[in-house]
Amino acid sequence: MRSLAVLVAFLLVGVALGESRKNYAGAQVLRAVPENDSQLHYLQGxxxxxxxxxxxxxxxxxxxxxxxxxAFQLPVLKKTLARLGLDFTVHISNVGDLLEQSRIAQEKAEANSQSSMDWNSYHRYDGIMDWLESLATEHPDLCSVEDVGTSYEGRTMKLFRLGSGPDTNPGIFVDGGLHAREWISPAVVTYIINELVRNRVTYSDLLSKVNFYVMPVINPDGYEYSFTNERLWRKSRSETGSPSGCRGVDGNRNWAYHWMEVGASDDPCSDIYAGPEAFSEVEMRVVRDQIWRFKDNLKAYLTFHSYAQLWLYPWGYTSDLPEDWRDLDSLAQDAANALFQVHHQHYRVGSSTQVLYAAAGASDD
Ligand SMILES: [Zn+2]
Known part of the structure; x- marks a missing residue:
């Protein structure tokens, strides 16, 4: 009887841990380079x-x-890669150590932070939203904030509008944080906002001719969960009805255009789960509706992800190119060249499918 009680307790703990914390002690990131089609197809499978x-x-x-x-999976993965004749290197030798180091660095940065917002550490959802509100209060002639929706778990989603000209000016829609764990994305989007607002005199010409519509964290629940429970969480946090209790949908497989045709999963436990139907996720519906609201004036949509130095344009669902791909490509080349001049980082340019892989239901399509 006693051993049964112990076993039951252990199982409960196991279930709880499975949902909330993965064990990354000794976990590694292996880097493998497929050298032929059969190796590539195996990896894709x-x-x-x-x-x-x-x-x-x-x-x-x-x-x-x-x-x-x-650590548990490593021996099998290494054996599998070796059997395929795939050379690999250990790209990160201990993910657990790295996560712990970054957690400590984050805590230190938060403790030393003088202001509520900076770009020395990553900020929580509410902090970022409060900062948007404070910018709008300080610069009412230039920016405004509007509540435009509520996330699955009840967080208010805000749209930040930036520009000194009329509403009819051409618009650029910018979002970040679709994937929860890609913390650098909201950090870059807020950095862009900050640069434009703090240097509004330098950018007065641009700001008088273009309106920016910005949502820096469009997956608030997943973003918070990646701080509180699982650093490497990617998806939303909605209930899926999965028997194993898996939650969340990959927002970047949840958009309607050619939904679920390629590069997406119907398994709720998968990190690329497309959801039970297109736009099943309330957060993606909120962003869609805002884009739709300004569609008559919108000239561009930018969405930030990590990690790679890539400037991607549609399509994601097919290797075919859209009719205006030459426009997209020349603009992307200009942007990549400008980035290089400032940061000396090479950004590769191309369509999502041709540079990365085919995946339908992404927001850029
Ligand atoms: Zn992403």
């Missing part, structure tokens, strides 16, 4: 099986693929 966490997806021969494996 492995990716779709949802056993490992792929940090970069297998797209084209010659492009490195980064795969996270827990």
């Amino acid at each position: 492995l990716f779709m099986k949802n056993v490992y966490d792929f940090w970069t997806e297998p797209g084209v021969v010659g492009r490195p693929v980064d795969i996270l494996a827990t």
Whole structure:
């Protein structure tokens, strides 16, 4: 009887841990470079099986693929890669150590932070929203904030509008934080806002001719969960009805255009779960409705992800190119060149499918 009670307690703990905290002690990220089609196809099959966490997806021969494996999974993954004749290097030797170091650095930065918002550490959802409100209060002639929706768990979603000209000016819609764990994305989007507002005199010409519509964190529940429970959480946090209790949908597989046709999963436990139907996720519906609201004036949509130095344009669902791809490409080349001049970072330019991999239901399509 006593051993039964112990076993029951253990199982309950196991279930709770499975949902809230993964064990990354000794986990590694392996980097493998597929050298031919059969190696690439094998990796793509492995990716779709949802056993490992792929940090970069297998797209084209010659492009490195980064795969996270827990200490428990590592021996099997290494054996599998060796059997395929796939050379790999250990890209990150202990993910657990790295997560712990970054957690400590984050705590230190938060403790030393003088102001409520800076770009020395990553900020929680409410802090970022409060900062948007304070900018609008300080610069009412230039920016405004509006509540435009509520997330699955009840967080208020805000739209930040920036521009000194009329509403009929051409608009650029910018979002970040679709994938919860990609913290650098909201940080970059808020950095852009800050640069434009703090240097409004320098950018007065731009701000008088273009309106920016910005939502820096469009997956608030997932973003918070990546702070409180699971640093590497990617999806939303909605209930899926999965028997194993898996939650969340990949928002970047949840948009309607050619939904679920390629590169997406119907398994609620998968990190690329497309959801039970297109726009099943309230957060994606909120963003869609805002884009729709300003569609007559919108000239561009920018959405920020990590990690890679890539400037991608549609399509994601097919390797075909849209009619205006030359416009998209020349603009992307200009942007990549401008980035290089400032930061000396090379950004590769191309369509999502041709540079990365085919995936339908992404917001950029
Ligand atoms: Zn992403």
